[in-house]
Amino acid sequence: MRPLGTAVATSFLSTLLLFLHLTASFPSNDMSNLSNCNHNLSCGALTDISYPFTGAQRPPDCGPQEFQLKCNIVDSVTTLMFKSLPYRVTRVNQTSQTLRLSRSDFYDDLPCTHLSNSTTFDNDIFSLGSNNENLTLFYGCKNLGDFFEEKFKFSFVEDKFKFSCPMPGGSEEEGFFKVGDHPPMNSTCHASFQVPFLRSRAQQLQAEGSSLLGEVLKEGFDVRYSDPYSADCQKCSKHSGRQCGFDVKPICICNDHLCPVKSSNRKRLIIGVTLASGAVLVIFVGCWILVVKQVKKRKSALVQSQGLPAVTPTSSNGLATSTNFFRATPSLANLKSDLDKGSTYLGVRVFSYNELEEATNCFDSSKELGDGGFGTVYYG
Ligand SMILES: *[C@@H]1O[C@H](CO)[C@@H](O)[C@H](O)[C@H]1NC(C)=O
Ligand SMILES: *[C@@H]1O[C@H](CO)[C@@H](O)[C@H](O)[C@H]1NC(C)=O
Numbered sequence: 001m002r003p004l005g006t007a008v009a010t011s012f013l014s015t016l017l018l019f020l021h022l023t024a025s026f027p028s029n030d031m032s033n034l035s036n037c038n039h040n041l042s043c044g045a046l047t048d049i050s051y052p053f054t055g056a057q058r059p060p061d062c063g064p065q066e067f068q069l070k071c072n073i074v075d076s077v078t079t080l081m082f083k084s085l086p087y088r089v090t091r092v093n094q095t096s097q098t099l100r101l102s103r104s105d106f107y108d109d110l111p112c113t114h115l116s117n118s119t120t121f122d123n124d125i126f127s128l129g130s131n132n133e134n135l136t137l138f139y140g141c142k143n144l145g146d147f148f149e150e151k152f153k154f155s156f157v158e159d160k161f162k163f164s165c166p167m168p169g170g171s172e173e174e175g176f177f178k179v180g181d182h183p184p185m186n187s188t189c190h191a192s193f194q195v196p197f198l199r200s201r202a203q204q205l206q207a208e209g210s211s212l213l214g215e216v217l218k219e220g221f222d223v224r225y226s227d228p229y230s231a232d233c234q235k236c237s238k239h240s241g242r243q244c245g246f247d248v249k250p251i252c253i254c255n256d257h258l259c260p261v262k263s264s265n266r267k268r269l270i271i272g273v274t275l276a277s278g279a280v281l282v283i284f285v286g287c288w289i290l291v292v293k294q295v296k297k298r299k300s301a302l303v304q305s306q307g308l309p310a311v312t313p314t315s316s317n318g319l320a321t322s323t324n325f326f327r328a329t330p331s332l333a334n335l336k337s338d339l340d341k342g343s344t345y346l347g348v349r350v351f352s353y354n355e356l357e358e359a360t361n362c363f364d365s366s367k368e369l370g371d372g373g374f375g376t377v378y379y380g
């Protein structure tokens with residue numbers, strides 16, 4: 001019985017090890033950059049920026065994709081993309097979870113731009129701070145100078161709110177701005193959009209007009225952010241030395257590896273392993289009982305065929321274990337050792353249990369040839 005038991009135990013163990021290995025190594029990406037997640041991001045005036053932001057010294061796997069910043073090495077300008085539009089990041093406060101942003105498209109020739117998209121931050125992650133005010137900008141306007149004609153429509157357009165932008169080909173187009181919201185005026189201006197700015201500048205801008213407009217636009221506006229995965233990160237980083245990361249889902253990094261799987265996953269693993277071992281044990285015991293039963297039948301058959309006094313097993317229902325059985329019948333104990341050696345018995349080839357087991361595939365019923373008076377006959 002021992003060789004069979006060893007074989008089963010070995011295959012069971014190797015299956016278990018393979019299972020453990022597969023479970024432990026998920027997700028199995030190239031994590032060679034994870035060791036850098038303990039670095040902070042520094043770019044120009046921005047210093048010591050940590051999770052959830054990534055960029056520069058912090059590889060992309062160190063935080064959610066929405067918080068990916070780009071640091072231009074040449075001019076140390078940090079950029080955040082939102083809804084496909086680039087924004088300059090001039091301040092990050094990770095305590096109040098706010099960013100100060102300004103539109104990158106304004107920087108070449110303020111307040112002129114080739115983009116006429118309104119700035120909106122309105123999702124679960126980014127939202128406009130409550131300290132902003134709206135600015136409505138109009139571009140490509142006709143007849144703004146003709147104050148008489150447009151008198152009623154543009155009564156609010158004082159000269160100080162007007163500006164001009166260069167056009168391709170050397171000409172100029174006129175524009176103006178208004179503090180606050182204003183509906184588009186398609187017939188007069190071909191483009192208009194809204195941009196937030198700091199409310200603290202509203203009065204000054206209203207008083208000084210377009211001479212201050214460039215500065216105010218450059219200064220930008222505040223945006224609040226919230227990391228939807230912060231609960232996972234808190235769970236991870238309450239253990240010292242652990243870093244939060246992100247790879248499709250939140251990950252927890254120990255040094256340069258994923259931290260070992262814990263709690264619910266581990267529980268599930270243990271339950272799975274227990275069930276699997278239980279199943280293997282049931283199969284093993286079942287097979288063993290079958291073997292014992294068959295061996296008993298075979299033995300009485302062998303003994304009878306050699307003209308020896310038939311030894312009737314003390315219990316023919318097959319429930320007695322083989323050890324009890326052999327201990328109870330000393331003459332059969334000798335027979336057992338002979339059978340184990342696979343020797344001949346009175347000139348007849350006697351197969352060992354193991355050989356019989358192997359030949360009949362653990363007494364597989366598909367290998368049965370027939371059921372005789374001396375036991376079941378197998379093919380093998
Ligand atoms: C990274 O910055 C945080 C503050 O944001 C600071 O507590 C931490 O010590 C910094 N880590 C390193 C490695 O500089
Ligand atoms: C590791 O990060 C660097 C830049 O931070 C990048 O160039 C490189 O491709 C990354 N390697 C892997 C395997 O992700």
Ligand SMILES: *[C@@H]1O[C@H](CO)[C@@H](O)[C@H](O)[C@H]1NC(C)=O
Nearest residue numbers: 082083084085115116117118
């Ligand atoms: C910006 O606006 C233009 C039209 O004014 C539009 O074609 C483009 O898709 C917009 N871009 C984004 C990122 O919304």
Ligand SMILES: *[C@@H]1O[C@H](CO)[C@@H](O)[C@H](O)[C@H]1NC(C)=O
Nearest residue numbers: 091092093094095096097098
């Ligand atoms: C960040 O915000 C907190 C809370 O609003 C404030 O106390 C702190 O002064 C701010 N830090 C900087 C550098 O502005």
Ligand SMILES: *[C@@H]1O[C@H](CO)[C@@H](O)[C@H](O)[C@H]1NC(C)=O
Nearest residue numbers: 118120132133134180181194
């Ligand atoms: C600014 O305009 C947006 C729409 O473009 C609007 O949702 C927001 O409430 C306005 N903010 C203020 C302070 O008026």
Ligand SMILES: *[C@@H]1O[C@H](CO)[C@@H](O)[C@H](O)[C@H]1NC(C)=O
Nearest residue numbers: 183184185186187190191192
């Ligand atoms: C102006 O154009 C916008 C789209 O660009 C349109 O939704 C709006 O109805 C137009 N307004 C008028 C008064 O024509």
